[in-house]
Amino acid sequence: MIPAIQVSELSVSYHGQKAIQRADLIVEKGKLVGIIGPNGAGKSTFVKAMLSLISRDGGTVRFQGKSFKEMRTSIAYVPQRNEIDWDFPITVFDTVLIGTYPTLGFFKNPGKKEKEWARVCLKKVGMEPFSKKQIGELSGGQQQRVFLARALAQKAEILFLDEPFAGVDVASEAAMIALLKELAADGKTILVVHHDLSKATEYFDQLLLLNKKVIGFGDAETVFKRELLRQAYVHPLSFLDQKEMADA
Amino acid sequence: MNFLEAIFYYDFLQKALLTSAMVGIICGMIGCFIILRGMALMGDAISHAVLPGVAISYLLGIPFFIGAVVSGVVTAVAIGFISQNSRIKQDISIGIMFTSAFAFGILLITGMKSSTDLYHILFGNVLAVRTADMWATLGIGFVVFLSIVLFYKELLVSSFDKTMAQAYGLPVQWIHYILLVLLTMVTVASLQTVGIILVVAMLITPAATAYLLTDRLWVMLYASALLGVISSVAGLYISFTYNLASGAAIVLVSTLLFLLAFFLAPKQGLIWRRMRTYANTEKGEI
Numbered sequence: 001m002i003p004a005i006q007v008s009e010l011s012v013s014y015h016g017q018k019a020i021q022r023a024d025l026i027v028e029k030g031k032l033v034g035i036i037g038p039n040g041a042g043k044s045t046f047v048k049a050m051l052s053l054i055s056r057d058g059g060t061v062r063f064q065g066k067s068f069k070e071m072r073t074s075i076a077y078v079p080q081r082n083e084i085d086w087d088f089p090i091t092v093f094d095t096v097l098i099g100t101y102p103t104l105g106f107f108k109n110p111g112k113k114e115k116e117w118a119r120v121c122l123k124k125v126g127m128e129p130f131s132k133k134q135i136g137e138l139s140g141g142q143q144q145r146v147f148l149a150r151a152l153a154q155k156a157e158i159l160f161l162d163e164p165f166a167g168v169d170v171a172s173e174a175a176m177i178a179l180l181k182e183l184a185a186d187g188k189t190i191l192v193v194h195h196d197l198s199k200a201t202e203y204f205d206q207l208l209l210l211n212k213k214v215i216g217f218g219d220a221e222t223v224f225k226r227e228l229l230r231q232a233y234v235h236p237l238s239f240l241d242q243k244e245m246a247d248a
Numbered sequence: 249m250n251f252l253e254a255i256f257y258y259d260f261l262q263k264a265l266l267t268s269a270m271v272g273i274i275c276g277m278i279g280c281f282i283i284l285r286g287m288a289l290m291g292d293a294i295s296h297a298v299l300p301g302v303a304i305s306y307l308l309g310i311p312f313f314i315g316a317v318v319s320g321v322v323t324a325v326a327i328g329f330i331s332q333n334s335r336i337k338q339d340i341s342i343g344i345m346f347t348s349a350f351a352f353g354i355l356l357i358t359g360m361k362s363s364t365d366l367y368h369i370l371f372g373n374v375l376a377v378r379t380a381d382m383w384a385t386l387g388i389g390f391v392v393f394l395s396i397v398l399f400y401k402e403l404l405v406s407s408f409d410k411t412m413a414q415a416y417g418l419p420v421q422w423i424h425y426i427l428l429v430l431l432t433m434v435t436v437a438s439l440q441t442v443g444i445i446l447v448v449a450m451l452i453t454p455a456a457t458a459y460l461l462t463d464r465l466w467v468m469l470y471a472s473a474l475l476g477v478i479s480s481v482a483g484l485y486i487s488f489t490y491n492l493a494s495g496a497a498i499v500l501v502s503t504l505l506f507l508l509a510f511f512l513a514p515k516q517g518l519i520w521r522r523m524r525t526y527a528n529t530e531k532g533e534i
Contacts, residue, residue, distance in 0.1 A: 051415050069417070077415050088284065088408050089465050098405050102416035107398060134463035 002065040004029040004158055004189035005050070010059035012042070012049045019045045021213045022059070027191070027206070029064075029157075032184040034194045034204035034220070038233050041211040043193045044080070047160050051077060063158055071158075073102040076151035078161040081143070086136035092146050093131040096122050099153025121152040125179060141172020148179065159183070159190045166195065177203050200224060251485050261488065263382045264374045268441040268484050268498065270389040271450065272476030274434050277396050279455035280465070280472050281427060284407045289339060290324070292448040293346035294428060295435040297323035299353025299444060302369060302436070307360060313388065313436040320432030321425065323349045372443030372495035374484060381440055388437040392430050396469070399423075404465055441480065442495035453502040454479060460509045460516040475505055 007025040011018070019042040027033055035043050048054045050061050052068050063071040076099070099121065100114040110118075122128045125145040135143060144164050151159050161180075165173045184190055184205070191208075194200060200207060200220065207223040209216040211232040216223040255261050282291045301319030305312045323345050331341040357366045368376070396403065406413040406423045414420050431451075438447040458471035483498025511518050 053411060053414055072415065072417050075415065077412060079409065079411050083411060084409065085284075089459065089463050089468050090404075090408060091463060094464070095408075098409070098412070101401055101405055104401070106402070109401060 001028070003027060004031070004064055005191070006060075006062040006065075007050065008060050010046070010049060010061060011057040012045055012054065013057050014042070014045055014054075019212065020049065020210075023210075023214045025208060025214065025217060027189055029189050030184055030187045031189055031205045032180055032203070033189075033191045033206045033208060034200050035191060035208045035210060036194050036197060036200055036232075037210035037215070041232070043210055044162055046210060047077075047162060047191065047193060051075065051160065074155070074157045076154045076156035076159045078144070078147045078151055078159070078164060080162045081140065081167055084135075084143075086143070088135070090135060091131065092127060092133050092135060092138070093118060093122065095135055095146055096149045096153050099150040102154060118149075118153050121149040122146075124152060125149045126175070139169065139172070140167040141169050141176065144168055144172070144176060145179075148176065152183075157188060159188060161190070161192045163193050163195055197229070251488055254488065260375055260377070263377045263379065264441075264484060264494075265481065267377045267382050267385045268374055268480035268494075269477045270385050271434075271438045271441045272454070272478070272480035273473040274389045274392045274476075275438060275447070275450035276454040276458070276472035276474070276476030277469050278392060278427070278430055278434050279451035279453075279476075280458065280469050281396075281403055281407055282431070282451055283455045283459060284465075285427075287427075288448075288452050289342055290327075290428075291431060291451050293327065293342045294320045294324060294431050295438075295444060295447045295451070296346045297349035298432050298435050299350050299369070300356055301353075301432075302439070303353050303356035303360070307356075311384065312439070313384070313433050316436045317429055317432045319349060319353075320435070321428060324425070324428050368443070369439055370443050370445050371493060372439065372441050372446070374441045374487070374494040377440050385437040388433045392434060395426070395430060400466070403427075442498055446495045446499045449499040449502060450476060450479070453499070453506050457502070457506045457509045460506075460513040463515075475502065479505060 003026045005025065005027040007023060010020060010023045012020040023046065035046065037043050045054065049056050050068075061068060063075060068075070096118040097110050097114065100110050100118060104110065104114070119128065119131070122131055125148050127142060127145050127149060130138060130142065130146075135146060138146065148161075148164075164176065168176070180190055180192070192204070194203070201224050204220050206218060207216070207220045208214065209223050209228055209232045215232040216225075216228040249257065255265060279291075282288060298316035298320050301315035301317070302312050303315075304319070305315030308315070327338065327341045327345045330336055330345070331338040336344075354366065357369065402413070402418055402423060406418055406420050410420055434451070435444065435447050438450060442450055454475035455468070455472045457475050458468045461471055462468050479502035480498050482501045484494060486492060486501070487494040487497040509517065514520065
């Protein structure tokens with residue numbers, strides 16, 4: 001079977017520094033994958049390089065065996081909260097409707113069919129009662145659900161979410177993860193950049209442990225091991241560590 | 249003779265009215281995207297930077313907007329080039345480049361024309377609108393209006409979520425430059441009604457007023473255009489009746505409308521916000 005995502009030897013520089021080195025990754029269709037790693041590990045950079053939002057030094061990325069350009073309308077990206085202007089004059093419904101834009105092309109506006117579909121997607125995330133609200137009037141969890149609905153409206157096969165649980169209350173987080181699991185069971189492939197380690201094994205089928213390179217990848221239980229985590233989270237050459245070791 | 253009678257009587261006043269109403273509409277609409285994309289400072293810069301282009305067009309005897317678009321875009325590219333290739337931040341780069349372009353334009357105009365002409369380009373002279381100017385403004389207005397209607401979807405998504413727009417293949421950098429080109433065209437159209445110095449007010453103030461009044465982009469576009477027209481027509485009336493500078497009168501009417509919205513807008517107005525905060529603290533105390 002052709003994997004949903006195949007990354008080989010992906011290298012990225014950021015401000016002249018190596019951010020990602022020769023990363024390999026193969027994700028099967030229908031998996032819910034968490035991307036974890038410390039601050040500055042290059043998690044968002046990795047995702048943005050896969051989506052050709054930033055340039056790569058080398059390596060290839062294939063989606064269902066095809067190039068990003070061929071697949072781009074079937075790939076959805078839910079940005080980090082701080083990348084969105086929450087005061088923008090747009091309602092919840094119109095935000096979801098944007099999800100239908102990629103397949104419409106130029107000079108065609110969303111019609112009755114697209115609007116009905118957007119409403120279906122809003123219902124699916126339980127946000128239909130809020131459809132006329134301006135997006136800034138929602139709570140953090142509700143905002144993330146709206147953007148998830150937009151990804152659904154895009155009929156995306158592959159979804160990327162960048163820190164979707166930042167600034168989200170516990171109840172909304174649980175509701176969202178349930179929804180993501182449901183989508184994965186429907187055959188969607190979902191990659192989530194995730195910050196909090198505590199529930200990583202509960203939330204995801206597979207984990208990608210990243211710190212400038214792939215430290216570990218595989219089933220959540222096998223990756224979430226003390227040795228690997230230490231490797232990712234403790235910088236081996238840090239001055240303090242060496243000093244501690246010398247002292248000990 | 250009052251303003252209404254004068255409109256029927258004087259041909260020049262009809263042209264002035266039509267031109268300034270059109271300027272109100274296109275400034276209002278383009279202005280919405282300028283403020284939503286955080287380009288207010290850039291808008292100010294580009295509107296000043298058209299001056300050398302206008303002067304050179306005059307010298308070569310070609311339409312103003314050709315030279316204006318060239319000098320506006322050259323300045324925008326120079327601003328980007330400097331901020332991307334040095335530690336100079338964008339706002340500093342804007343400050344350097346637009347004043348340079350503006351100063352160069354002043355030298356060109358004072359060198360070849362009189363200072364009266366410079367005064368009219370800088371501050372507008374709506375009562376001297378010629379038929380050709382009126383048609384040029386209507387033409388530019390049509391192009392701007394059509395661009396916004398045809399590319400509404402793309403302008404919306406690239407202003408709201410640039411990353412998504414880029415990911416699904418929209419040429420976001422081109423959209424940015426096309427907006428800058430439209431901006432220079434709008435500036436040229438506004439030369440005679442408000443002049444180069446105050447055109448930024450027509451771009452930003454009605455749009456900002458509309459921004460306080462609605463949560464929907466298309467409503468904001470129409471509201472901003474309407475506020476632009478009201479400002480232009482009322483400003484022209486005041487200018488004619490009391491013999492005051494037209495550009496300044498138009499701008500101050502739009503400021504007055506902004507202040508009304510700032511204090512009284514139903515959802516965003518200061519007064520209602522204060523009352524809501526007060527009501528909430530009252531509840532909190534009980």
